[in-house]
Amino acid sequence: MSKSFMRGALSAIAVLPALALAPAMAADPAPLNVGFVYVSPIGEAGWTYQHDMSRKELEKNLGNKVKTKFVENVPEGADAERVIRDLAQQGNKLIFTTSFGFMNPTLKVAKQFPDVKFVHLTGYKTAPNVATLNARFYEGRYLAGVLAGKMTKSNIAGYVGAFPIPEVLQGINAFTRGMRSVNPKAEVRVIWVNSWYDPGKERDAAITLMGQGADIVTHHTDSHAVVQAAEEKGKYAVAYHSDMKQFGPKAQLAAVTHHWGKYYTKAAQDVLNGTWKPTSIWGGIKDGFVTLEGINPAVPNDVKQTVASVEKDIVSGKMTPFDGPVKDNEGKVRQEKGSMSDAALNKMDFYVEGVSGKLPGK
Known part of the structure; x- marks a missing residue:
């Protein structure tokens, strides 16, 4: 066998691992799965409707970096704990629980899933993996x-x-x-x-x-x-x-409206970046x-x-x-x-x- 043939064969073998790795390196990273728990039906207006509009804003802002899921009309109490746990078990790494009465169920499930980040709305209790969000x-x-x-x-x-x-x-x-x-x-x-x-x-x-x-x-x-x-x-x-x-x-004299999309986007981006922290934010008119x-x-x-x-x-x-x-x-x-x-x-x-x-x- 000639030396030139041997060199060519070895070069081809050396290239194989690089070619095999190329598709894996080019593939997009898996999206961040984000879950939402709603206390009432989404409907056409109201508290849950605003949260769902903000969920869609998050999807629009981050595109294929995220994949969202929601469960609507969840009663506060034992049902909430079951739904939150299900979302965590399904691989959602960021979960928003959007009612005051979801506070204790959120904390309970968060303790069982320390690698999942939770944001509870309108409550006041935090944990190493639980942030709170409220509006004035x-x-x-x-x-x-x-x-x-x-x-x-x-x-x-x-x-x-x-x-x-x-x-x-x-x-x-x-x-x-x-x-x-x-x-x-x-x-x-x-x-x-x-x-x-x-x-x-x-x-x-x-x-x-x-x-x-x-x-x-x-x-x-x-x-x-x-x-x-x-x-x-x-x-x-x-x-x-x-x-x-x-x-x-x-009839409508005016509407006091609530907007969560910017926060939802930032929270998800922070999880993606590895910079998420269990903050307590209470923002008002000035904060949008x-x-x-x-x-x-x-x-x-x-x-x-x-x-x-x-x-x-x-x-x-x-x-x-x-x-x-x-x-x-x-x-x-x-x-x-x-x-x-x-x-x-x-x-x-x-x-x-x-x-x-x-x-x-x-």
């Missing part, structure tokens, strides 16, 4: 209250609440303080439906409140039933979570998490300007919706001066001056 919904509520205070004729607003937890009370109280900042005679009446999503109960509560004299109604629940009821009764409504004017083109939009054409320009001026003050830090003095509706001073701390806001368990009635269980 109450900032948008205050602006909506200023608008409602200027537009009401009866000086009565109705509020349909899900559960009397701090997050919901912040909204009721901020809305009331916003109303009374421009209309000291304003009064807010609350009906609790004890559900995040029950269109029938939400509608009944709104109709009852309008029957009690409310010419503006709003809600901290997940469906568009309150806006629809206001449209039927010829009253105004402040939509929540989503712009809902398609369900109440004449909360917006007052879809303002009714019937709102006069001077009222819009008043709302815009207050928004500017909130964004700049000149004021907050809970600057002292803050009194409860029994006359007790809860914040004498300065701004209420985040710790105090997260323990809120009272109605402010201007809200009628007593909290359940008080």
Whole structure:
């Protein structure tokens, strides 16, 4: 056998491993599997709808780097724990759990899957692989209250609440303080439906409140039933979570909307980069998490300007919706001066001056 033939054969053999590796090196890395747990149906508007829009924004932003999956209409409690665990077992390495009542189930499953990253929305407990995310919904509520205070004729607003937890009370109280900042005679009446999503109960509560004299109604629940009821009764409504004017083109006074897409994209990119940390983020209007939009054409320009001026003050830090003095509706001073701390806001368990009635269980 000639030496030149041997050299050629050896060269060919040396090239084989490189050729064999080439397809593997050229292949795209496996996408990051991202799971979402929703407390209510996605529907056409509302809390879960906004989260699903943000999930789609994540997909659009990161393309084939991610693959997402969601489970909707998951009750808080044992069912939530089972769904979260299933998503972890299916290989999702980042899981968003999007309701306050998912907090303890998230923490429990996170302990069993230390290599999975979790983000829990509106809760306050973290762990080495659990971050928290919340929005200062109450900032948008205050602006909506200023608008409602200027537009009401009866000086009565109705509020349909899900559960009397701090997050919901912040909204009721901020809305009331916003109303009374421009209309000291304003009064807010609350009906609790004890559900995040029950269109029938939400509608009944709104109709009852309008029957009690409310010419503006709003809600901290997940469906568009309150806006629809206001449209039927010829009253105004402040939509929540989503712009809902398609369900109440004449009724919607404005919408306090929530936006999670930028955060979802960043969290997924951080996991991909290996830089994810269990942060606790509570962002407001300035951070793009909360917006007052879809303002009714019937709102006069001077009222819009008043709302815009207050928004500017909130964004700049000149004021907050809970600057002292803050009194409860029994006359007790809860914040004498300065701004209420985040710790105090997260323990809120009272109605402010201007809200009628007593909290359940008080």
